[in-house]
Amino acid sequence: TQLLEQSPQFLSIQEGENLTVYCNSSSVFSSLQWYRQEPGEGPVLLVTVVTGGEVKKLKRLTFQFGDARKDSSLHITAAQPGDTGLYLCAGAGAGGTSYGKLTFGQGTILTVHP
Amino acid sequence: EAQVTQNPRYLITVTGKKLTVTCSQNMNHEYMSWYRQDPGLGLRQIYYSMNVEVTDKGDVPEGYKVSRKEKRNFPLILESPSPNQTSLYFCASSYETPGIAAPNTGELFFGEGSRLTVL
Numbered sequence: 001t002q003l004l005e006q007s008p009q010f011l012s013i014q015e016g017e018n019l020t021v022y023c024n025s026s027s028v029f030s031s032l033q034w035y036r037q038e039p040g041e042g043p044v045l046l047v048t049v050v051t052g053g054e055v056k057k058l059k060r061l062t063f064q065f066g067d068a069r070k071d072s073s074l075h076i077t078a079a080q081p082g083d084t085g086l087y088l089c090a091g092a093g094a095g096g097t098s099y100g101k102l103t104f105g106q107g108t109i110l111t112v113h114p
Numbered sequence: 115e116a117q118v119t120q121n122p123r124y125l126i127t128v129t130g131k132k133l134t135v136t137c138s139q140n141m142n143h144e145y146m147s148w149y150r151q152d153p154g155l156g157l158r159q160i161y162y163s164m165n166v167e168v169t170d171k172g173d174v175p176e177g178y179k180v181s182r183k184e185k186r187n188f189p190l191i192l193e194s195p196s197p198n199q200t201s202l203y204f205c206a207s208s209y210e211t212p213g214i215a216a217p218n219t220g221e222l223f224f225g226e227g228s229r230l231t232v233l
Contacts (some may be wrong), residue, residue, distance in 0.1 A: 100145070106156040
């Protein structure tokens with residue numbers, strides 16, 4: 001079983017602060033996704049990273065895939081109350097018996113106070 | 115409107131009473147999957163299907179069954195529910211199996227969730 005350790009589990013910050021969420025594993029993933037989930041809804045995809053070392057930016061959000069494709073990070077610059085939510089990383093299996101499996105981290109509950 | 119529809123959204127049942135949670139998608143997606151979400155554990159994959167009549171176990175398949183007779187439907191069956199299956203369940207679909215190289219992102223589209231309580 002592939003595992004993804006996501007940290008921190010809870011993050012409570014003030015508007016305007018920066019933050020980073022980490023996703024780490026001992027397994028290699030063929031791709032890694034970040035989702036955001038609002039209460040009462042299903043997760044919604046933010047980004048997919050595929051290549052080791054890849055960096056993607058989505059407005060104030062920066063996503064990075066580790067060189068060895070075992071870890072990823074999500075950095076938010078100047079957080080806003082609208083960023084509040086549950087952030088989930090998910091790694092896609094890298095072939096063999098892992099093909100088709102998508103492993104999620106435990107999630108990070110982010111609260112941004114005005 | 116492109117969507118994944120789950121039913122029921124809420125269900126309270128008793129131990130041992132068989133139940134089915136239906137999932138239907140209207141996007142002609144090949145890949146479908148079921149997850150359960152529990153506090154502190156994130157989403158855990160129960161079963162997935164890469165195509166019609168092809169299903170495979172995820173990380174927590176015990177106590178569950180699935181079938182994929184049609185492309186659009188992927189029901190989750192609890193033959194004899196137990197209290198440890200009390201959870202929030204999500205069905206998801208994707209155009210292709212996640213993990214295939216870019217440009218396909220393997221984006222999962224999730225239903226709104228089904229909250230199941232087993233007494």
